[in-house]
Amino acid sequence: MDGVISHSPWRSTGCWLLAVLCACWSLLAAAGSPDVEPITPAPTLNSNETITYWYRNYDLPSTYALLQMALAMTEDLYGPTQIKRSTEISQGRALAALADHHFEQVSVMNVVVDEHREEASSLIPIPIATDQGLFGYRICIIQKKNLPLFENINSHLDVNARGIVFGQGAHWPDTRILQANQLRVVTSARYENLFDMLKGGRFNCFLRGANEVVDDLAYANDPNLIIEPNLAFVYPSAALFFVNKADVALAARIELGLRRAILSGAYAQFLREHYAKNLELLNIDQRRIIRLNNPLIDHLGLYQTKDALLSEEGKINY
Template identity: 30%
Template sequence: MDFNLQRVGKLLFFCSLCGFMFAPLAVAADKFIINHSDSARDHRYQYPYELLALIIKETQADFGDASIDEANVVMSRNRILRSLKEGEAINVMAEASNQQWNTDLIAVPIPIRKGIQGLRVFIIKNENKHLLANIDSLAQLMTLQTGSGSQWSTRFAMKQAGFDVVESPQYDSLFHMLSINRFVTFGRGVNEAYKEVEIFHNLYPELIVDEHILLNIPLATYFYVSPATPRLAERIQVGLLRLIENGQFDQLFYQWHCQSLMQGQLHKRRVFKITNPLVKESQMVSITGEDFLFNPGVDVQSICQKYL
C-alpha cells in the first residue's frame, strides 16, 4: 500500500498470518480495494481505513483472510461512483451519505464518524478572523463567500440554504483559492480542519481555524460497497457492530478525533443549523441508537480522558 497507514499495515499482517494458518484453502481471501487519496496532503481517509483493518481482524475467525489494496489512480467522486458500481477498480469507500450512492451501492448504514463530519468549522485567513467574531445570525454568515469541493454533499446543502458557494473539483486547490481571496470561509468537518491547517501551513501560513462559529449540517459517513461484492458489505457490518459492542470502535474513534474535538471547543460556539436534503437524520441512528452520535453541546474533555 502506498498510503500512509503504518498501523493498518501491522493489523493486516496479523490478519494475513491468521488467515494463512486457519482459513480453508478453498475459500478465496476477501479483497477490499479502496480509493486513492487526492494528493499526498490528503489524509481524510486514514481513519476509516484503519477502522476497516480492525473490522477485518474482528471478523477473521468467521470470514477468513482479507487484504486492503489501494486503487492505482486518483478518481473524481463521480468516477469513483461508476467504478464502485462495477466493483473492479475499487469496491469500498468511506463517503458522506447521499441519495444516489444509497441507491446505486450497498450502504452499511452505521455513521462511522458519529456525525462529526457535519459539524463544520471554518478555515479562514487570519486577517479575516474579526468577520466571523462579529457574526450573530445565519443570514450574516451567508453574506461571506464560501468554498467547497464541486462534488461534495455539503456543497448541495449549503447552496440550497442560500450560501454563495465557490467550487473546485480539486482538493488541494481549495486551500490556494482561499489564500488568494477567491472566497472568505472554507467549511470543514471539525475532524478535518485543524489537521489540514497544519498540513498546509508551510504553503499557506496565514490560514487558521475560526473559533466562533459552528455550522451543523446533518452528515453521515458510511462505508459504501460495490453491489458486485455483497459479502464485503456483510463483513463490514458484522465487524462494525462487534467493535461497537466491545468498545474498540469508541477507542479508535476518540483516539483519532479527541485532539480536534478538544481544539474545536464546539460547546462554546454560536451554532447555526441547516438542513441536508441528501441525508435523513433518522437514518444516522437507525442501527446503533441516538446516543451513538456525538453531541456537540458536551464538553468533550471529560470523555477524552478515558481514551488519551
C-alpha cells in the first residue's frame, strides 16, 4: 500500500483489557493480527518541520500528550518535529482549514468522528480511537444552584419534562446527536463562550466527555459551577486524529506512533495517567446511565468498542 492509510477507521478484531478502564482495545488486536498489513513508512517529514495542532487539542493535556507521544515513538524514522498551537478558531473553521490544506493554520486535529468526517474525501482519519469511547460518556457541568433540577432523573423523557436545556458547540456532532434524541440544545461556535452562557442561564447543562469534563471545570475556575454528580448521558462515540489527504506521511507517522505505543504499553500508561484519576473523581461506575441513540454513525466496530465499556447494568467496567 506504500504508506497509504485506509479510510475505514474501525478495523477491529479483538479487545485489549485495561485494568483501569476495562475498555475495548480494538487496535491492539488489529496491530498484532496477521491479516493486517504492516505500515510502510511514507517519505519522511523534514526533521525541522513544525505541525500546527488545533488550539483546543493543544491546550487539553491529554490530547497534547497523545500527539506528542505518537511523534516521539517515530522520531527514529521521521526525525524530531515541533508542535505549534493554532490560532483560536472554532472547530468548524478549523476543520474547513484542514480540509483546504492550510497546513500552517491547522495540520492535525483530534475530534469526534461522524459520518461526514469519516467519509470526507479531503481528510484522512487515523484509524485508532484516541479516547476509547469516553467521549460518548457525557457528564453535565451545571450551576451549583441547579442541583435539584437534576435529581431523580431516570430517562431522557424526564429530562424534557424538567425543561433541561443543553449547551454544545455549533459544529460538534454531539449537538446533532442530542437534537436527534429530542433534547433541547443551545449552541455557540466558540467553546469559551459556553461557560458564560451557562452562568447566564441560557442553558442548564454544559455536556462534556468523561475524559475532559474535569479539565473543563478547572478551566472555568468558577466556584458556582460544579460537575453534576449522578447522571451520565451515553451514546456510541469516539475521537480520532484527522489530517489532510495530502499529508500521507503525517498520517502514517501518527498511526505508526500510536501502534508502537500500544504494543509497548505506553498507550495504556498514558490512559492511566490522564483518565483513571478523573474517572474515579467522577464516580463514573455509580452514575445513572441515560442511553441515547447516535444516528450519525452506524459502523459495528464503533458500537462494539463502546459496548465493551459497559456492564449489563449500564455501568462502566473498570
